[in-house]
Amino acid sequence: MKIIVTSTGDGMNATVDPHFGRCSYFAIVDTESGDFEAIANQYKDAAGGAGTKAAQFIIDKGVGALLTGHCGPKASEVLDDTDIQIVSGINKGTVMEAVNAFKEVGRGQGGGQGGNR
Amino acid sequence: MILAVASGKGGTGKTMLATSLALSVADAQYIDCDVEEPNGSLFLHVNIQTHQPVGIPVPRIDKDRCSLCGLCSEACEFNALAQSKTHVLVFADLCHGCGVCSYVCPEDGAITETERRIGMVETGVFQDMNTHDVLFSQGRLDVGELMATPLIKAVRKTSDPARTVIIDAPPGTSCPLVETVRGVDYCLLVTEPTPFGLNDLELAVGVMRLLSLPFGVIINRSDSGDNQVKNYCQLEGIPVLMEIPFRRDLAEAYSKGIPFVQIDERYRTLFQQMVVKIRQELEL
Numbered sequence: 001m002k003i004i005v006t007s008t009g010d011g012m013n014a015t016v017d018p019h020f021g022r023c024s025y026f027a028i029v030d031t032e033s034g035d036f037e038a039i040a041n042q043y044k045d046a047a048g049g050a051g052t053k054a055a056q057f058i059i060d061k062g063v064g065a066l067l068t069g070h071c072g073p074k075a076s077e078v079l080d081d082t083d084i085q086i087v088s089g090i091n092k093g094t095v096m097e098a099v100n101a102f103k104e105v106g107r108g109q110g111g112g113q114g115g116n117r
Numbered sequence: 118m119i120l121a122v123a124s125g126k127g128g129t130g131k132t133m134l135a136t137s138l139a140l141s142v143a144d145a146q147y148i149d150c151d152v153e154e155p156n157g158s159l160f161l162h163v164n165i166q167t168h169q170p171v172g173i174p175v176p177r178i179d180k181d182r183c184s185l186c187g188l189c190s191e192a193c194e195f196n197a198l199a200q201s202k203t204h205v206l207v208f209a210d211l212c213h214g215c216g217v218c219s220y221v222c223p224e225d226g227a228i229t230e231t232e233r234r235i236g237m238v239e240t241g242v243f244q245d246m247n248t249h250d251v252l253f254s255q256g257r258l259d260v261g262e263l264m265a266t267p268l269i270k271a272v273r274k275t276s277d278p279a280r281t282v283i284i285d286a287p288p289g290t291s292c293p294l295v296e297t298v299r300g301v302d303y304c305l306l307v308t309e310p311t312p313f314g315l316n317d318l319e320l321a322v323g324v325m326r327l328l329s330l331p332f333g334v335i336i337n338r339s340d341s342g343d344n345q346v347k348n349y350c351q352l353e354g355i356p357v358l359m360e361i362p363f364r365r366d367l368a369e370a371y372s373k374g375i376p377f378v379q380i381d382e383r384y385r386t387l388f389q390q391m392v393v394k395i396r397q398e399l400e401l
Binding site for chain 2: 043046047048049050052053055056059074077078079080081082
């Protein structure tokens with residue numbers, strides 16, 4: 001499964017960015033192959049609606065989960081009827097740590113159902 | 118002639134000046150374009166006679182006719198549309214009502230435009246005891262509303278070409294100011310002799326020059342602060358049209374909603390002379 005982590009930098013060891021719509025980078029990690037890609041957030045400085053556009057961006061990327069600090073009401077509405085699992089409240093640590101923690105929980109639960117919205 | 122009173126920095130005395138200016142010139146019309154917090158009526162006690170609601174067109178998506186092509190959300194400059202896997206979402210509070218979504222939509226009837234109210238345009242007449250009546254209009258943005266510019270556009274339309282129109286502009290140098298001063302004949306930039314006043318004056322001057330608008334500066338509370346504003350104006354060849362020193366009696370009148378020309382009548386003459394000078398400069 002591909003997951004997106006909001007990040008402050010373009011590496012696996014960068015700190016997670018607690019903002020969703022206005023994060024610096026979207027780190028895309030493939031949990032099976034280990035492939036990693038960081039894409040700069042082009043909506044970071046939008047005057048308004050950064051969250052809606054960021055949400056549409058991750059839908060278009062076809063990911064299974066989003067790990068971030070806080071996902072605003074507009075972004076949540078866009079993501080509402082998708083099956084993207086949103087894990088919020090991740091305010092510290094590196095991208096790698098967030099991904100590993102997510103994988104651990106997933107194993108414990110036997111597949112990432114639910115998640116804390 | 119249309120005169121706009123603008124500032125860049127807030128709290129320099131735009132409304133104090135604009136209301137007293139409107140009371141000083143014959144056949145004036147005062148238009149409050151500071152639609153986020155119109156307060157000219159605190160000084161010009163007007164009986165509002167007309168209330169006209171103003172709205173902007175926002176898209177409504179017909180789910181059955183939408184083919185999820187993605188063109189509308191891609192074209193939206195204000196991120197008011199987002200597309201999920203199953204439908205297009207409209208965030209009306211971000212919509213500027215530009216209509217580009219219905220323009221680019223290839224499906225027949227998938228997008229229709231409905232009106233969403235953003236505020237009111239109100240008009241009335243102020244009867245001055247000493248002089249003539251002053252036509253009055255103001256825009257009043259609804260609480261919680263973000264889209265000031267379409268309302269400013271609507272309130273600007275109330276301007277009467279037969280009158281000397283005094284426009285009270287919103288502070289700042291962004292879209293609301295630009296919409297307010299678009300097409301006016303002359304801009305009066307009110308500032309104060311402080312580093313903040315100078316910084317924001319420079320920004321406002323930048324807007325004037327970009328829009329090729331003639332303008333001059335009025336320094337309020339001119340006996341406070343420092344000389345930097347004056348030096349700047351001299352260096353840039355910007356006319357300082359008037360200096361108003363700080364006076365306790367004028368400030369007290371202000372706090373009671375009394376226009377300062379009613380306290381010191383000499384300012385009426387000074388304003389009249391200033392307007393004559395501007396007319397000459399513009400050859401109007």
